[in-house]
Amino acid sequence: MTSSDPSITTERAILNSEASEVILKVEGVSKKFAYSLRDVLKYGTLRLFREFLGLPSRSNRLEVGEFWALDDVSFELRRGETLGIIGRNGAGKSTVLKVVNGIFLPDGGRVAVKGTVAGLIEIGAGFQPNLTGRENVYIIASILGMTKEQVDRVFDDIIEFADIGKFMDSPVQSYSSGMIVRLGFAIHVFQKPDVLLADEILAVGDFEFQQKCLEKIAQIKKEVGMILVSHSMPTIVRFCDRAIVLDRGRVLFDGSPKEAVERMMFAEHRAPVVSRGGGGNPALQDPCGIGRQSYVTLSSGSRIPKAVFGGEYCNAQKISKVHCRWAFGRNGPERIADIFSEILVEISFHVKFPDTNLIIGIPVFSPDGQMITAFNTDASGCEIPVDPDGGVFGRLTIPCISLNPGEYVPCLAVVVNGAEFIYREVLEPIRIVSRSSRPEAHSVYFGLYSEKHSWNFSSD
Amino acid sequence: MNTEHVKSPARPPEESGLERGWTVYTADMRSHASLMEAWTRLIRDLIESRFLIWQLFLKDFKAQYQQSVLGIVWSVIMPLVPVLIYLFMSVIGVLSPGAIGLPYVLFVIVGLTVWMIFSDGINFAMFKLLQSKAVLGKIRVPKIAIICSSLGRVFFETLVRTTLIVLAMVWYGISPSGQGVILLFPALIALLCLTLSVAMALSLVNIVVRDIQKLVEVGLTYAMFLSSVIFMMPDEGLIGGISSFNLMNTFINGIRDTLFLGTPSKPGLFLLTSGFSVLLLFGVGRLFYVMEHVIDDKL
Numbered sequence: 129m130t131s132s133d134p135s136i137t138t139e140r141a142i143l144n145s146e147a148s149e150v151i152l153k154v155e156g157v158s159k160k161f162a163y164s165l166r167d168v169l170k171y172g173t174l175r176l177f178r179e180f181l182g183l184p185s186r187s188n189r190l191e192v193g194e195f196w197a198l199d200d201v202s203f204e205l206r207r208g209e210t211l212g213i214i215g216r217n218g219a220g221k222s223t224v225l226k227v228v229n230g231i232f233l234p235d236g237g238r239v240a241v242k243g244t245v246a247g248l249i250e251i252g253a254g255f256q257p258n259l260t261g262r263e264n265v266y267i268i269a270s271i272l273g274m275t276k277e278q279v280d281r282v283f284d285d286i287i288e289f290a291d292i293g294k295f296m297d298s299p300v301q302s303y304s305s306g307m308i309v310r311l312g313f314a315i316h317v318f319q320k321p322d323v324l325l326a327d328e329i330l331a332v333g334d335f336e337f338q339q340k341c342l343e344k345i346a347q348i349k350k351e352v353g354m355i356l357v358s359h360s361m362p363t364i365v366r367f368c369d370r371a372i373v374l375d376r377g378r379v380l381f382d383g384s385p386k387e388a389v390e391r392m393m394f395a396e397h398r399a400p401v402v403s404r405g406g407g408g409n410p411a412l413q414d415p416c417g418i419g420r421q422s423y424v425t426l427s428s429g430s431r432i433p434k435a436v437f438g439g440e441y442c443n444a445q446k447i448s449k450v451h452c453r454w455a456f457g458r459n460g461p462e463r464i465a466d467i468f469s470e471i472l473v474e475i476s477f478h479v480k481f482p483d484t485n486l487i488i489g490i491p492v493f494s495p496d497g498q499m500i501t502a503f504n505t506d507a508s509g510c511e512i513p514v515d516p517d518g519g520v521f522g523r524l525t526i527p528c529i530s531l532n533p534g535e536y537v538p539c540l541a542v543v544v545n546g547a548e549f550i551y552r553e554v555l556e557p558i559r560i561v562s563r564s565s566r567p568e569a570h571s572v573y574f575g576l577y578s579e580k581h582s583w584n585f586s587s588d
Numbered sequence: 589m590n591t592e593h594v595k596s597p598a599r600p601p602e603e604s605g606l607e608r609g610w611t612v613y614t615a616d617m618r619s620h621a622s623l624m625e626a627w628t629r630l631i632r633d634l635i636e637s638r639f640l641i642w643q644l645f646l647k648d649f650k651a652q653y654q655q656s657v658l659g660i661v662w663s664v665i666m667p668l669v670p671v672l673i674y675l676f677m678s679v680i681g682v683l684s685p686g687a688i689g690l691p692y693v694l695f696v697i698v699g700l701t702v703w704m705i706f707s708d709g710i711n712f713a714m715f716k717l718l719q720s721k722a723v724l725g726k727i728r729v730p731k732i733a734i735i736c737s738s739l740g741r742v743f744f745e746t747l748v749r750t751t752l753i754v755l756a757m758v759w760y761g762i763s764p765s766g767q768g769v770i771l772l773f774p775a776l777i778a779l780l781c782l783t784l785s786v787a788m789a790l791s792l793v794n795i796v797v798r799d800i801q802k803l804v805e806v807g808l809t810y811a812m813f814l815s816s817v818i819f820m821m822p823d824e825g826l827i828g829g830i831s832s833f834n835l836m837n838t839f840i841n842g843i844r845d846t847l848f849l850g851t852p853s854k855p856g857l858f859l860l861t862s863g864f865s866v867l868l869l870f871g872v873g874r875l876f877y878v879m880e881h882v883i884d885d886k887l
Contacts (some may be wrong), residue, residue, distance in 0.1 A: 241611045258651055
């Protein structure tokens with residue numbers, strides 16, 4: 129735990145001073161699993177016998193072939209608070225949810241929940257394919273622990289929210305996957321729990337339904353304590369009041385979501401960048417210097433986690449010596465460009481597999497992580513020639529940048545075989561300014577970008 | 589590691605510095621539960637999930653007969669099939685049981701009906717729990733509720749077979765003993781206790797060790813012939829002595845005797861068996877409560 133960190137202690141103090149009650153306490157929780165099915169069965173059977181004979185469960189010890197999925201995890205959740213849990217695959221995020229939900233008993237420590245827990249976890253689970261949607265509402269709701277009275281009360285709301293019309297009376301096996309998700313989400317969201325667990329649920333259905341879900345979640349999140357597990361860093365930053373970083377079953381960080389995302393990037397980067405390096409050559413270990421800093425700094429001084437812009441990655445076995453230089457106008461200083469001026473981007477790198485199909489992409493993000501535009505060799509129909517020694521050199525020319533004045537974060541991505549990223553770097557932010565000395569400058573800019581234009585009126 | 593957490597005994601919520609309304613999960617909370625605690629929790633689980641039990645029963649009932657032309661009629665035909673096979677065999681004279689003081693048809697129907705409460709109860713429970721495994725790993729559902737919902741089908745099928753018994757009794761002009769019909773209820777409850785105990789224990793272990801299901805299928809098939817279902821087990825001698833340890837033999841003979849004669853022919857043995865069954869359920873209930881969670885992470 130990082131509770132010794134003074135900044136977090138203050139944050140805790142602020143949270144504590146808010147009078148909302150604690151509704152979930154996870155105290156030093158551990159959980160172990162076995163790697164192989166054989167061991168699972170062996171230890172499962174042994175455990176059954178031990179329990180049968182009334183012997184202590186020995187849950188505090190690891191047997192051969194077991195590992196800690198959760199290791200001394202502690203946190204609290206208050207009503208009205210949304211807690212994000214982030215971490216790599218296998219970090220223990222889903223296990224935390226299952227322990228809180230009471231599906232798994234901890235092997236050590238204690239979980240205390242005040243009130244009921246509900247999970248937006250496996251939305252499609254439990255559907256009976258040959259029964260109608262209407263019949264399934266009752267089945268799923270009862271599996272989720274609702275009583276008949278509770279279901280009757282919200283039944284119409286569920287149907288209205290799912291909005292699948294006449295399909296309500298068709299067997300579920302004829303539903304599209306989107307319809308199952310709609311119905312499942314509707315049933316789940318109308319339980320009135322005290323603690324709501326959500327595992328990657330903000331990406332369900334089509335755009336319209338997603339907005340509906342987000343609205344509904346925003347509505348109920350004031351009344352419940354919510355735990356949100358997601359791999360989408362922007363979601364964590366936007367949605368959560370606090371976030372936890374899990375790494376191999378341990379809590380690496382507990383604090384503000386932005387910082388959490390930052391920490392997570394550190395945890396994530398140590399592994400791929402260094403371990404995939406090309407042997408003992410130190411220059412190749414971290415060929416691009418990415419991973420040294422996990423945030424970009426805006427001119428205002430505020431720091432934004434690079435994960436907001438999609439994170440960084442370098443496969444050092446395939447690419448090295450990446451350089452990217454931005455040149456702004458003819459005499460402008462670095463990283464500041466006048467609107468409607470020319471921008472040149474020079475890119476060079478070496479690839480270890482010269483015959484692969486290369487694509488270079490430069491997406492440009494707003495500071496809150498929205499992609500504004502992107503430049504892409506594939507989309508422009510540009511083929512990238514590779515020198516016999518693997519060298520690639522090229523230049524992107526943007527003759528007239530029309531992004532409105534403000535700060536933007538560009539990224540550089542190199543992709544092979546159509547989809548495999550071998551390199552992704554979040555570049556230093558660029559600033560677009562409008563100087564009144566320039567003839568094309570406006571006094572006010574609207575929206576995200578401006579077209580070069582002129583007005584003409586005739587008066588005859 | 590946080591051994592101090594593990595080694596400290598699990599305290600009930602009231603003593604742990606938390607107010608009421610808190611649900612607490614610790615490693616050893618279940619192993620330390622007393623018989624009373626375990627049963628209180630089990631019964632609370634059952635009461636809380638009565639709607640779930642009903643829904644699961646309805647779901648299975650509907651799912652079973654969907655997409656069939658005869659539909660609900662199957663729900664009457666299916667329970668009768670095994671009974672009718674033995675009826676047919678007795679009518680054509682393949683089975684000749686000797687002197688039993690009762691039309692053989694009635695002997696078989698009653699025997700089979702009682703036997704199938706036991707065997708179907710175990711088979712359905714094992715099948716249902718294994719089938720629900722996927723959901724159990726994702727949503728917290730009391731396993732006792734799933735087992736009880738599978739017993740719903742046993743109740744229904746028994747009801748259908750009972751109708752056949754009544755019809756056969758009318759056909760043969762045999763009326764049941766009045767005292768027997770009343771005594772039948774406690775006898776059936778004791779049988780249910782035995783069924784539930786075996787079903788709970790086996791279906792739980794079966795999730796970890798799948799061999800159980802195969803063993804049970806084979807075992808039940810043979811056990812039927814040792815339990816006076818289609819012919820009488822000898823009362824005396826070595827086999828008679830061994831048979832008195834066969835709880836189902838005692839139950840089937842006892843219930844049949846009670847129905848037609850008013851009392852079991854071996855009232856002492858029958859009482860002992862019934863009492864044992866009830867006690868067994870109490871013991872198995874606690875074990876079930878203790879072992880239930882081991883299954884969850886070992887799925």
